[in-house]
Amino acid sequence: MEMINFAKEIFNIEIEELKRVRDKISNEMMVAVKMILESKGKVVITGIGKSGIIGKKIAATMASTGTYAVFMNSAEGLHGDLGIISPKDVVIAISNSGNSDEVISIIPSVKKIGAKLIAMTGNPNSRLGVASDVVLNIGVEKEACPMNLAPTCSTTATLVMGDALSIILTKERGFKPENFAVYHPGGSLGRRLLMKVKDVMHKESALPILPIGSDVDSIILTMTNKRLGVVCIVQDDEMVGIITEGDIRRALKRREKFFDLKAEDIMTRNFIFVGEEIMAMDAMELMENRESQISVLPVLKGREVIGVVRIHDLLNVVGK
Incomplete structure (x- = not known):
């Protein structure tokens, strides 16, 4: 029972932190959505470590729901992968602290290329936050980890913020189930919606x-x-x-x-x-x-x- 109660406590902590992040959503979300919709290029999501893993999932969600999106590991970006970014693109950089070395190090190149920059960070006043065109605040007060060290609430908040952004874009694009099926031909939904x-x-x-x-x-x-x-x-x-x-x-x-x-x-x-x-x-x-x-x-x-x-x-x- 002790472990079960502890598991429920972790859920409760993450739910409460999500509510705090939800209440921080502002007009910046509208600006970010408009920026992506008006872009003639793609969305490039970048991050490192746990933020990078979450970034991959956000990119996959966007790609499957009508937004041309790819993921670029920030460290790999420092060694040539920045070549995938074009002036028409929108870059979403993820860093809870806003000061991750690998993420900060690619900002000058992103700016020089001419792409727009959206930050997902828990620290709007960080180097990433200040350098960005738009900031989506994912800041949490604490992690679910008893030591307040392992990224838990912060990664969950990032994931949900990415979901919110992705699904708003889906709605604004008028994306339909049959469009979704085109990107999922092997799944049950694809079979239902594509099979004649x-x-x-x-x-x-x-x-x-x-x-x-x-x-x-x-x-x-x-x-x-x-x-x-x-x-x-x-x-x-x-x-x-x-x-x-x-x-x-x-x-x-x-x-x-x-x-x-x-x-x-x-x-x-x-x-x-x-x-x-x-x-x-x-x-x-x-x-x-x-x-x-x-x-x-x-x-x-x-x-x-x-x-x-x-x-x-x-x-x-x-x-x-």
Whole structure:
């Protein structure tokens, strides 16, 4: 219990320090946002040590949410990496003390290059703070470390300030989920927002297609062999109806005539279909958000059947 209570105490300390930093947010944030939005270049985030690690995360967040951003280790900047900075860029320098040697040492070059400089520091009156065009104050009163030495509250405050800046920029740019998905094609969100019906549909030889005059034997055999739970009925190369497993079960009620029935006797003529360019997520919504859910959709180009998509196929890529 002692360790659990101590863990909670650390959380409480960091939360309180975050509140203090939150209350310091001023018009400087607006100036920083405007500076970045008006920039014709990129955002270069720099720092050293723990601040550098946080800087990498902030750069990654910005890059994935519509702001062209990269990270440059301040020490590496002293040995040639300053070449990535152009006069059109905005540099965000992170140093809690505002006096980190490596960060301070690159300021003259940043100024000479002509880039704008935003400081994230806990000491606005530091050498970094004074040299910067804008200061975002991340100053905390204490660290969560009992010795008040290990960067804890200060790095958390820096991270949250970076998140605030990044997300404000995202909002101001009108960044949308589909934009986010472009930068995350391998993730579940990317699959949900980028995948189209044509990417998951069954096509060509896998398609269960029969002419309108087909008998029940042919329909059942095709449905069994193709294993999609549906048969598309065509006339003159145009789809005119669909037969599902449910249609077969309903037709069985007419047992005495069942094997005399033709496709046109049991097919559904007013069927739901989609085009190949519709988003997979939209197709799944069309299948589910209705009074009577459907599990299979034909995919048409004009009136020609070019594919079949099942709810199972969509769930595999879109998920819930």
